Amino acid sequence: MEKKIDTKTVQLTIPQIVFDMAKQPKKYFEGGRGTGKSTLIGKRIRDIVINLPRSSNALVGSTYSQMLARTLPSTVEGLEMFGIYQDIDFVVGRCGKYKGFEMPYQPPTGPMGWKNIIHFSNGTIFQLVSLDNPNSGRGLNTSTITGDEAALLDPEKLYVNVKATNRVSKAAVYNNHYLIGSEAYFSSTPLTKKGKWFTDMEKKAKEQPDKYFFMKASSLSNPFLRKEWFTEMREECPSELIYNAEILNIRPKEVTDGFYANINPNLHYYQDHNNTYLESLDITLQKTTHFNSNQDNDVRVNDPLVMSFDFGVFNCCVVSQPQDETYRVIKSFWAKSPKLLDDLVLEQIIPYYKPHQEKTILLYGGHDGNNRLPNSAKTLFEQIIDLFESHGWVVHLMSRGAAATHFDKYLLINSMLKGNKVLPSIAINESNNEDLIIALERAEAVESTSGGVSKNKKDEKNKEFPQQHAPHLTDAFDIPIVTMFNDQFQGTNQFASEMRIRTS
Template sequence: MYKMQNPKNIKKIDLTVPQAHAFINMKQKNYWEWGRGSGKSTGLAYGARKQVVQMPRASFFLVGATYSQILSRTLPSTIEGLEMFNLYQDVDYVVGRCGKKHGFDMPFQPPNQWNNIIHWSNGAIHQLVSLDNPNTGRGLNSYGGIGDEAALLDPEKLYNNVKTTNRAQKEIFKNCSMLGAEIYASSTPINKKGKWFTDIEEEAKKRPDLYYFSKSNAFWNPHIRKNWFDEMKAEAPSELLYNAEILNIRPKEITDGFYANLNPDKHYYTDHNNTYLETIGINLNKQGNFNSNQDNDVLHNEPLIVSLDFGVFNSLVVSQLNSNEYRVLNSMWVKSPKLLDDLFIEQFIPYYRPHQNKTIYLYGGHDGNNHLPNSHLTLFEQVRDLLTNHGWTVIIMSRGAAATHFDKYLLLNAMLKGQRNLPRIRINESNNSDLIIALERAEAVESLSGVDKNKKDERNKEFPQQHATHLTDAFDIPIVTMYNDLFKGSNAFASEFGIRIS
């Protein structure tokens, strides 16, 4: 790097003990389970810098779970971390284009396109690889790489799309300590899918010559201002999140789950419209860009199923039927002082503005049919009128009393298990992070009726309500309304709704 060779640009950077230990003990496989404020961005920037300085003109990977994640979170934090080492965008590197016209050297293997490339002035490149699009890593012959928010990565896709590309070597690099090195950093996972990341710790104990695993929290960081921890503890939605995100304490697993057959590998998916995301590129966060155009799983010419759970905490879940799959596309929520109207006006309506078929089948608890105080409208009718004023057609689908928790438990677990005469449940992982945590943490308790969903967290004001059972109720209602009679042997509801199960 030309700029780093200039003595005037030498900069002293104080490392934390975990950072220094990680840098000194760098292995071929490096996993850092570091909480917020522990210096992950600085550490990853140092790793990227060391790769580039040691191996000019070489190719590396920068991997994320989705292109959306890379553009909105990983890339900005990486750019900020690089500035700590006097490496600046459009000076030492360019993003999304070739730097040849700026006098940059060219890599050994120039890519066919540059829109997902960080091009360094000494010819090295980092290729942005999103695991939801295997084409982004196609043809890559890498000498190493980095991954942020690693607990979100799918380990099978990581192996197939990234790890297998880390095979390049040249005689001139044979003594480089970073040759083939991979660095993955993440705070501790709070859902089941991230468990693979923490499981690496045991592998590191068995093979310390190949693996380095580090755990740290922000108490090691002397640069955090004095009252930050007290503020984070006071403002944390729950002790669980404070412990996981700040203290790096792994959450206790739920053993008696209400959704006992929920399996991340079987039921979660990602399906972004990466062509759209690549077109808007680093402008992803500009107003109006972040909408349903980025979702490749939405049938834009088909109605949406919207289910509500309302109260002080208001939430909704958006779904669609797609052949023999019941797809949970999205979920949204607001808490007091914001109201249900705010949920639709600020989130749902802008996000689904590009949707072509503006028809909604509206579900929710049966108490939504009660008239509101000082109004002739029910809650459902109020929502219907609001959406109608924004160009939507709303069909209210709420029917009678709610099914028992035991009915829900039996039906949902039969569907999650894959009962043949019922559709398969699939959940968009990128758009339903809070719903997924709520589903995974919902507990089942025995009752006189059989099994109930434990609602204790809804009554706990200290618990983050987006991770309580509100969203799970919105998830349940349309499924149970549409399929419970079919599950029990009656096709009455299936006929009424025009449902055909192949």
């Protein structure tokens, strides 16, 4: 009697089929929510495992933190769709030899050993390579590269740390299979300037169609999604911009008259994770409960933290540390109604900075922080101070005097972004400030009725707009910088003085 073999049918969408069938060595998929990027990654890994047994391959992400929190869980989910299961067909973070797995032609030799390896039963391995840690790809000679959330990848680091390793051929062993040396990158539409390299590959694909393939797809391309889902997404989406980008895969228009005109991703954004700590976590658990300030390599644990709040129905906080000649923006938090200011402090900020050694806060904020709550004798600042002090922190209230004008902020901050020899440079941790960066890049400058330049605040009044991308976070970003450095700037910068005279 013949043994019955269980089969599983996986239905692909037309864009997924077209992308999967494309044989170009370098492929790029730009898709909205629900277009099945995880499915395609799972299908690609399955095909590599089947067709290139015992090969070594790279699964690339922007940071190791991102790979633990998002890439690894979605990859495991994608593989399950094709009947490939963790701890049966593959193991994560260890060698599967104890289960009788075949060994790869080139076992991992880097400093992490098998800790960042997905090992399949036929000997194929995928190494988790994060671009913020060159060591994660050290010693690797790959047959393929697969990149997740590609719009976040740094193209220079991608070339140096990963593409240079994609050199293993073994053409005879694999019968010249088209997957040898192939690369595939997957991403949603980038919302910031940094992702431009990814969308620029569409032009590359038109110029060299034999080598490059670029596929764009909106969520509408997936007939397996519930019809009601689109109505729900339209009704619940915080803005048309986000709906167009996340669902319809329409790229946002660039802001031409930006309030932070001199901001430059290549100069002002950085990544600095404590990968020694992250690599000590058990990646087989695939949980983010240990993602606190221990993962941040840029925090000076024995120095105070600068915390600046913006208040309202939408509450937010930007955390910074002046370090030598650099003003570092190390983290930002936000909470919107029905969450309150207390929730922001108690649920997010205090737990995240529990490992911090110097429990001292230099507190800044808008002048509405001096307002009293309707049912309390305390001001908003006093409320924050009480919350932190009850958890062992010492808080110094630093806000003083009248608020600087938007024009003062515009001149000072853009001078610092451009590179003022007297004042510190500004550096923003992009991994910990995704929403702040979007808000900074999308903040518009308009002519002020009193002369000079003002920040356009219209999005704060638009309930349809995602308030984490409105100017709230940028206001919290501005306040400490202006308070600390504007007097010095006005006293030493002739250009600022001339501009004030000219527009008065």
